[in-house]
Amino acid sequence: MNQDRPTKKTTIYDLAELAGTSASAVSAVLNGNWKKRRISSQLAEKITRLAEEQGYAINMQASLLRREKSKIIGMIVPKYDNRYFGSIVETFETMARERGLFPIITCTRRDPELEVEAARTMLSYQVEWLVSTGATDPDRISDICGAAGVGSLNLDLPGTKAPSIISDNFTGARELTRRILVNSKRKLGAARPLLFIGGRGSDHNTVERVRGFRAAHADIGVAIDERHILTCGYAPEKAEISLQALAMAERELPSGMFVNSTISLEGVMHWIKRSGHYVNHSPVIGCFDWDPFAALLGDEIEMVRQDVQGMLSAVFEVIDHGAKGASLIEIPPIFVDSNYALINDPMA
Amino acid sequence: MNQDRPTKKTTIYDLAELAGTSASAVSAVLNGNWKKRRISSQLAEKITRLAEEQGYAINMQASLLRREKSKIIGMIVPKYDNRYFGSIVETFETMARERGLFPIITCTRRDPELEVEAARTMLSYQVEWLVSTGATDPDRISDICGAAGVGSLNLDLPGTKAPSIISDNFTGARELTRRILVNSKRKLGAARPLLFIGGRGSDHNTVERVRGFRAAHADIGVAIDERHILTCGYAPEKAEISLQALAMAERELPSGMFVNSTISLEGVMHWIKRSGHYVNHSPVIGCFDWDPFAALLGDEIEMVRQDVQGMLSAVFEVIDHGAKGASLIEIPPIFVDSNYALINDPMA
DNA sequence: CAACGGTGCTCAATCGATGAAGCAACAATT
DNA sequence: AATTGTTGCTTCATCGATTGAGCACCGTTG
Numbered sequence: 001m002n003q004d005r006p007t008k009k010t011t012i013y014d015l016a017e018l019a020g021t022s023a024s025a026v027s028a029v030l031n032g033n034w035k036k037r038r039i040s041s042q043l044a045e046k047i048t049r050l051a052e053e054q055g056y057a058i059n060m061q062a063s064l065l066r067r068e069k070s071k072i073i074g075m076i077v078p079k080y081d082n083r084y085f086g087s088i089v090e091t092f093e094t095m096a097r098e099r100g101l102f103p104i105i106t107c108t109r110r111d112p113e114l115e116v117e118a119a120r121t122m123l124s125y126q127v128e129w130l131v132s133t134g135a136t137d138p139d140r141i142s143d144i145c146g147a148a149g150v151g152s153l154n155l156d157l158p159g160t161k162a163p164s165i166i167s168d169n170f171t172g173a174r175e176l177t178r179r180i181l182v183n184s185k186r187k188l189g190a191a192r193p194l195l196f197i198g199g200r201g202s203d204h205n206t207v208e209r210v211r212g213f214r215a216a217h218a219d220i221g222v223a224i225d226e227r228h229i230l231t232c233g234y235a236p237e238k239a240e241i242s243l244q245a246l247a248m249a250e251r252e253l254p255s256g257m258f259v260n261s262t263i264s265l266e267g268v269m270h271w272i273k274r275s276g277h278y279v280n281h282s283p284v285i286g287c288f289d290w291d292p293f294a295a296l297l298g299d300e301i302e303m304v305r306q307d308v309q310g311m312l313s314a315v316f317e318v319i320d321h322g323a324k325g326a327s328l329i330e331i332p333p334i335f336v337d338s339n340y341a342l343i344n345d346p347m348a
Numbered sequence: 349m350n351q352d353r354p355t356k357k358t359t360i361y362d363l364a365e366l367a368g369t370s371a372s373a374v375s376a377v378l379n380g381n382w383k384k385r386r387i388s389s390q391l392a393e394k395i396t397r398l399a400e401e402q403g404y405a406i407n408m409q410a411s412l413l414r415r416e417k418s419k420i421i422g423m424i425v426p427k428y429d430n431r432y433f434g435s436i437v438e439t440f441e442t443m444a445r446e447r448g449l450f451p452i453i454t455c456t457r458r459d460p461e462l463e464v465e466a467a468r469t470m471l472s473y474q475v476e477w478l479v480s481t482g483a484t485d486p487d488r489i490s491d492i493c494g495a496a497g498v499g500s501l502n503l504d505l506p507g508t509k510a511p512s513i514i515s516d517n518f519t520g521a522r523e524l525t526r527r528i529l530v531n532s533k534r535k536l537g538a539a540r541p542l543l544f545i546g547g548r549g550s551d552h553n554t555v556e557r558v559r560g561f562r563a564a565h566a567d568i569g570v571a572i573d574e575r576h577i578l579t580c581g582y583a584p585e586k587a588e589i590s591l592q593a594l595a596m597a598e599r600e601l602p603s604g605m606f607v608n609s610t611i612s613l614e615g616v617m618h619w620i621k622r623s624g625h626y627v628n629h630s631p632v633i634g635c636f637d638w639d640p641f642a643a644l645l646g647d648e649i650e651m652v653r654q655d656v657q658g659m660l661s662a663v664f665e666v667i668d669h670g671a672k673g674a675s676l677i678e679i680p681p682i683f684v685d686s687n688y689a690l691i692n693d694p695m696a
Numbered sequence: 697c698a699a700c701g702g703t704g705c706t707c708a709a710t711c712g713a714t715g716a717a718g719c720a721a722c723a724a725t726t
Numbered sequence: 727a728a729t730t731g732t733t734g735c736t737t738c739a740t741c742g743a744t745t746g747a748g749c750a751c752c753g754t755t756g
Contacts, residue, residue, distance in 0.1 A: 009496055011712055022736050027713055037715080038734055055495040060472040061418075062712030065409040065741045080434035090428045093455050102469065104452060107441050121450065124408040147403040148357055236640070266640045273644055292584070292614045293641035296621055359742055370706050375743055385745085386704055410742030413711045703752075710744080718737080725730070 010054045018050050019043070026051075030058065064126060073101045073319075074122035075131040075155075076141075078110045082262050084289050087308045088133060088155070095316050101128075110234075112136045116144065123148045129319055131155050138162070153315055158204050163323040165314045165331065167306045169205045172333040173212025173288060174219075177258055179302045179335070180286035181220060184256045187284055187300065193217060193224050194284075195246075195254040197239055198264025201231035206260060209288060213258055228254055236267030243271045253277055256284035262291040269297060290336055305334045358402045366398050367391070374399075378406065412474060421449045421667075422470035423479040423503075424489075426458045430610045432637050435656045436481060436503070443664050449476075458582075460484045464492065471496050477667055479503050486510070501663055506552050511671040513662045513679065515654045517553045520681040521560025521636060522567075525606055527650045527683070528634035529568060532604045535632055535648065541565060541572050542632075543594075543602040545587055546612025549579035554608060557636060561606055576602055584615030591619045601625055604632035610639040617645060638684055653682040 012026040019026065021043060028037040029047040050056075064070050073096050077085050089105055096103040104122060108114040115132070119141045122130055129151045132138045138159030145152035146161070158164035177194065185191040196213050199206030210229060217224050227250075232242035239259075247253060259265045265287045272278050282298060290305035310331045323329075360374040367374065369391060376385040377395040398404075412418050421444050425433050437453055444451035452470060456462040463480070467489045470478055477499045480486045486507030493500035494509070506512035525542065533539040544561050547554030558577060565572050575598075580590035587607075595601060607613045613635045620626050630646060638653035658679045671677075 012714095013712075023712085024714070024737080025735065028715085031714080033715095038732085040734060043734085055492070057468060057471040057496060059413070059474065059712050061409045061413040061474055062741090063714080065407070065413055065712080065743095066714045067741085070409075080428060080438045081431065083429065086428035086434055090455050090457075094457075102473075103454070106451070107438050109438075109442075120405060123405040125450075126407065126409055144403070148405060262641075269641070269644045291641055293610075293617065293639055293645060296617045296645060297641060361742075371742085372707080372744075373705065375745085379744080381745095386702085388704060391704085407742050410711090411744075413713095413742080414744045415711085698756095700755080701753090703750105705748105705750085707746105707748080709746090711742105714740080716737105716739090718735105720735085721733085723730100723732075726728085 009059070010051075010056045011059065012056075015047060015050050015054065015056060018054070019047050021047070030056075070126040070128055071101050072125060072127045073103055073129045073131070074119075074125070074127035075103065075105045075133060076108050076115060076118050076122075076135065077105060078108060078134045079263075080107055082289070083291050084262070084306060084308070085133070088312070091308050091312045092131070092315075095312055099316065099320075108135075110134075110136060112140075116140060119144050123150060129153065131315060132159070132162075133157075135159070138164075151319070153318060155311060155315060156205070158328055160326050163318050163325070163327050163329065165311050165318070165329045166205065167311070168330040168332045169208035169288075170212040170215070172304050172306075173209035173258070174216045175212075175335065176286045176288060176302060176304050177213045177216030178219065180256050180258060180284055181216060181222070183286075183300050183302060184284045188255055191220055191222055192255050193222050193228070194256040194258050195228045195230065196258045196260070197230045197232065197242065197268060198234060198260030199231050200233055206231050209258075209260060225254075231260075234261055234263050236263060236270065239264045239267030240271040243268065244275065247275065247277055254283070255281065257286070259285060259287045262287060262289045262294055265289075265291070265294055269294070288333075295336065303336050305336045307331050307334050357407070358399075358404045359407065360404075363395060363398050363402065363404060366402070367395050369395070378404075379411075418474040418476055419449050420473060420475045421451055421477045421479070422467075422473070422475035423451065423453045423481060424456050424463055424466050424470075424483065425453060425481045426456060426483075427611075428455055430637070431639050432610070432654060432656070433481070436660070439656050439660045440479070440663075443660055447664065447668070456483075458482075458484060460488075464488060467492050471498060477501065479663060480507070480510075481505075483507070486512075499667070501666060503659060503663060504553070506676055508674050511666050511673070511675045511677065513659050513666070513677045514553065515659070516678040516680045517556035517636075518560040518563070519678075520652050520654075521557035521606070522564045523560075523683065524634045524636060524650060524652050525561045525564030526567065528604050528606060528632055529564060529570070531634075531648050531650060532632045536603055539568055539570055540603050541570050541576070542604040542606050542634075543576040543578065544606045544608070545578045545580065545590065545616060546582060546608030547579050548581055554579050557606075557608060573602075579608075582609055582611050584611060584618065587612045587615030588619040591616065592623065595623065595625055602631070603629065605634070607633060607635045610635060610637045610642055613637075613639070613642055617642070636681075643684065651684050653684045655679050655682050 012023045015026045016023040025039055026047050028034045028039055029044045034044045075092055079085055093103045106118045108118050115135055130145050131153045132141045134156040138154045139161045142152045142159055142161035152162040154162055154164035158166050181191045230242045232238045259268050284300050286302035288304050290303045314329050360371045363374045364371040373387055374395050376382045376387055377392045382392045423440055427433055441451045454466045456466050463483055478493050479501045480489045482504040486502045487509045490500045490509035500510040502510055502512040506514050529539045578590045580586045607616050632648050634650035636652050638651045662677050
């Protein structure tokens with residue numbers, strides 16, 4: 001079809017000429033408000049048929065230029081290398097489309113400069129909202145958006161200049177720690193203090209999780225060794241290096257660990273396997289995040305699953321109905337049983 | 349900054365008024381060809397400064413409407429739930445940006461209707477190229493793009509109407525099978541025929557991998573049991589159901605498996621752990637795809653890593669320099685050693 | 697002093713879709 | 727017969743950036 005013009009795209013003017021009518025009639029028919037514009041159904045049908053035949057596709061650039069709302073929603077995300085972010089992106093796309101929004105996602109690889117550049121590019125594309133996921137400097141992005149009159153939102157990591165939707169890290173970490181301690185007690189006879197590894201000491205989530213970690217120890221009156229709080233960053237290698245350094249320094253390693261992300265867990269498990277420590281007494285492990293294979297690794301890996309559906313529902317709730325100022329919305333995480341069952345409400 | 353006008357965005361006309369000059373001068377300065385248009389460097393500097401102060405962001409819709417090239421490149425991808433696709437998306441974004449292209453990615457959840465809809469939407473946004481990754485019906489998408497004069501490319505799964513870049517599935521599968529058989533021989537004393545599980549019997553990759561699987565068995569003169577080729581789909585549950593059915597039907601299960609994706613491996617490992625089969629003789633496993641945790645699961649999980657960098661280099665090679673017709677470009681996969689070392693050229 | 701080339705800008709048309717305003721034709725009402 | 731209402735369209739300005747054409751002014755040259 002339409003062999004005569006191989007490259008040039010069909011416009012409403014081409015269709016108008018073919019239909020022997022005006023471009024505005026074509027426009028009205030194709031964007032659905034032809035009833036309102038009192039176009040006869042015969043003409044509407046004819047135009048629709050022609051559009052189909054010609055393989056007409058609207059030029060969004062032209063349409064959006066004219067319209068006041070772009071219906072484009074942007075998201076920046078640090079990485080695609082774990083299930084948590086993958087699930088966030090997939091859910092975001094689905095929910096955006098359900099609302100008639102066009103999602104644009106970009107991965108900024110935890111690079112602050114890229115984050116800013118990506119935000120600016122998204123503004124150029126006239127996004128109506130920008131969701132900053134796990135951004136290193138969310139407030140900078142909120143400022144940039146604010147100056148352009150574009151709404152922004154923080155996801156996963158909070159900021160102070162836009163509504164933030166994050167997991168309830170404190171409560172989640174406290175419950176996760178409690179569970180690891182219970183497993184530790186069952187396995188070793190007594191609850192022994194755990195190691196905390198992964199994350200950045202400077203980020204809110206890590207701070208809150210350490211706080212939950214401390215609280216759970218305090219709850220059962222077990223003292224923490226401050227040298228065993230290793231907020232060494234998220235990369236797998238950093239966890240390995242950190243553990244190796246600890247093993248060099250100490251006679252005895254902790255018998256259990258709270259691992260702050262699946263990415264860190266990757267390094268931890270690799271080190272455990274290769275280092276030769278823990279050969280005849282594998283540690284009791286818990287991880288703040290979920291991965292299907294990690295779940296199958298040992299018998300005793302306790303995992304928290306962040307409630308991605310819940311978090312994104314909250315995101316779109318804010319987008320649809322607004323939120324006051326830079327509010328902080330905390331979503332309780334979900335505890336995953338080893339046999340794939342989900343148990344809600346960790347504190348129940 | 350720019351407090352007076354909270355919502356309305358700054359345009360080149362606003363900047364022109366502020367600078368006491370014309371919009372065309374502003375445009376020339378901001379898009380970099382002010383030398384060609386003989387604008388003085390004083391004026392250029394002034395305009396640049398003003399643009400910065402006002403937080404000006406170009407309106408891409410307007411710019412793209414006027415220009416002939418959009419510099420937008422689209423990709424559709426089935427899922428974000430494994431490292432392979434995550435890595436494809438991340439690499440694609442990086443390489444696109446390096447070339448000054450703006451990547452738009454959308455996830456179609458293996459839904460043929462969504463694929464077509466996504467392709468049409470991307471055409472509306474004037475993409476110059478569309479990369480269909482693992483599409484269920486790549487030719488349909490090529491047709492749609494072709495009608496609009498837009499280039500298309502297939503990645504991961506081949507089509508017949510556009511250049512396709514895929515892994516060398518046959519060679520990869522043959523070498524993977526060979527390795528599993530070697531491991532099987534080392535462990536059990538003799539090389540026993542393997543089970544093939546996962547993938548769709550209708551897709552090219554699965555067909556080729558089964559062919560490689562057969563070839564490797566033939567190479568050492570071991571006969572395959574045809575009932576042990578289970579192309580049950582990609583979802584984890586399908587692999588579980590399929591294995592369960594096999595276990596009900598047979599007295600003895602195969603001692604080794606070729607698993608066709610990490611997603612299928614998820615189901616396989618879960619079933620092995622929960623079903624009670626293989627309790628005192630864990631099977632020798634190989635997987636066509638790589639996952640960091642799966643790599644740590646057993647001692648004997650052999651994994652092939654598809655060469656994402658290589659595949660995307662080939663994609664952009666085609667985009668930059670063209671390819672003849674619907675050529676098929678096969679990229680050799682990479683074999684991963686259990687200690688994280690990479691060994692190239694599987695056939696060496 | 698006229699002609700010429702160079703510099704430094706402005707003007708106005710254009711990309712494709714949209715929608716307010718308007719117009720012609722006819723029907724219904726006073 | 728004049729007014730009003732309704733239907734079914736068309737006309738045209740507009741969104742913001744881009745770019746070919748053109749204009750005014752300068753210094754230089756013959």
